[in-house]
Amino acid sequence: MTDTFAALADPTRRHLLDRLSEEGGLTLANLSEDLPMTRQAVAKHLAVLEAAELVASERDGRCKRHYLNPVPLAKMARRWLGRFEEVPLGAMAGFQGAPAGAGMARTATRGASAHS
Template structure:
């Protein structure tokens, strides 16, 4: 799970995931298009995403096509966000108005 958070921490990697989400099966050249970095830099970002299992790749002749793997994101959402789905809003109402307890002064 740590690899997932590390991979998602970079805006370029999130952009690559967005592109793969919109259209899977993109090559390195496709993903590098319109980015202000070299293809080698994009390849390094893809390697981080593959290590985190957020991207799956397959060979298509001489090309390597990349696809979004949504499973790690779904697991993360279930584990970290799912617990808050059933929280009643009235349980959180008192949170904003909670008083800060101050230590009594000794005289």
């Protein structure tokens, strides 16, 4: 899973995954079209994504087509995000017992005493 997080840390790799999510079966040339870098740099990013198993590739004659592999992303979502789906946000932050307007009242009191 560490490879997945490392692969997703780079904005260029996230852009490539977005492109493959929209339209699978793209070649290196297709993926390089709108990026301000060389095809070799894009190939290195694809290699990182393949090592993290986020991209699957297959040969089609002389070209290699790339596809998004959503399985590692689904596993990550289940493991890291799924446990928080049913928990109220306030409980996760430790604010279970805080009254709704408590923070506002303290701020107003501080502001009033500063002007006195």
